[in-house]
Amino acid sequence: MARIGSYELHTIETGRFGLDGGGMFGVVPRALWERHIRPDDRNRITLALRCLLLEGDGRVILIDNGIGAKLNDKLASIYSVDYAHSELHRSLDQAGFCAADVTDVVYTHLHFDHCGGGAATGPNGPVPVFENALYHVQRAHWEWALHPNAREAASFMKENMEPLERAGQLHLADGPGTLFPGVETIVVHGHTEAQQVVKISDEERTLVFVSDLLPTAAHLRRAWIAAYDVRPLVTLKEKARFLEDAVKGGWHFFFEHDPVTIVGTPVRTSRGIAVAEERPLEEL
Template identity: 35%
Template sequence: MALEQFKVGEGVTLTWLNGGVTHMDGGAMFGVVPKPLWSRKYPPNENNQITLRSDPLLIQADGKNILLESGIGNGKLSEKAKKNFGITQESKLDECLGQLELTKNDIDDVLMTHMHFDHANGLTEWKGDELVSSFPNAVIHVQETEWEEMKHPNIRSKNTYFKENWEGIAGQVETFKSDYEAVPGIKLIHTGGHSAGHCILHISRGGKELWHMADIMPTHAHQNVLWVLAYDDYPMDSIAKKQEYVLPAIEKESWFIFYHDHKYRAVRWDKSGKELLESVERNRSNE
């Protein structure tokens, strides 16, 4: 299993880990955008589902092992849920970390953009009949509104905020309000939009600038500020934050990195946003 890596200056290495695969309805993933438009950029299967990776990003910087998101875990979902979410592969984090001569015990911090199941399922794992923390030595950073909704979901969000994903880690969680800087130049920023507590990640190191827009731009095909998800709780907020962050980043020809994209790990567009200047493609031999 070859792992894709990306160097950010001298002191930062990004490594994508295999966190599993879902297949979600393409119409839901592109909201009100007509299928003839979105399907040219991100092809669906015969069930109108699109392939979505759930691949955590290991950020090694300043002597720390920082994990962005946790994948979909293993053995956490019923067969019915796997079918509904189109899960064809569960997490392989242990194997991926092993290639780097690491284990889950070596993770110092976990940065969560939000706590939906496909991002948070990997936070806990079964140990006998008990769900325990997957990263026992880590501090887990979650935006405060997101953490409260995780613990007290409403009629809509209870379908993705599961007690199985927070009860075993509550003692490790540290919350923040507007932003959290893990190490200099690597920062979670609260945006809302996809969920009330949704965050994005900004990396500014070594003369490079990278943006991880999480689920307000889950794939390269969601670059258009108006292309937002039907899953978004506050779609107008998603649009506003894409205007605030995505458009200036494209103008600066910054990098964008992804958790869900089936094709690209990272891309950099020209100032018009119409042409790719550079990209890092996912190694499909791992499938």
């Protein structure tokens, strides 16, 4: 069992999906990125939808919750959504929890692959899945997602957002800060407006849920930035600064989308900062 401060940590795998490899690696040629992740015959790479649950201090905190079950057949096929090996509620159950236990849901951002599991279709429209939870989102991101630009609009689905506000379960945060004792957010703007990555620390260790700031371990390379990012040059700067802080602080990363690496520790190498040690969460 992994533990940081007063929290027990659980990996919650919520399924797998596929995104276009070119989209994931931006200007990097396929000849380079396919050495790290092999695409399928439609150029898609298989990615994890891996979330993190913290239990302690009377709270059960879930960071992101995958795609969920609301995508229509066409979209589920385009994104190759696969729940054969894992699914949100099965994984919660295996970890000893149910949806009603969750007191807080922290959304790094509102792209559908991060928040689709938080709302389900009810008889009168979509409703929050975590009925007892407060859902935490950055206010600037919430506003951005409610009125999306055309390039990013397909990633924001109103059915993942509106039920939270309707049910009075939404907490909008203004900028980075401490969400709970030992749990802080860092806010970055390259991937989308006001994405929050989540830093869990005690005196000895820091684990950062890096979300789409570093979707996979391969994205530690400077220019490996997803084409999905709305401000790639901002990502370039934010990533460099974040990686410097991480190496200095001896932080560990928890990867949401990396198909293989769950926890990785960045170190400085002759070719830049890279993940040196990969391990399961239990060996943190």
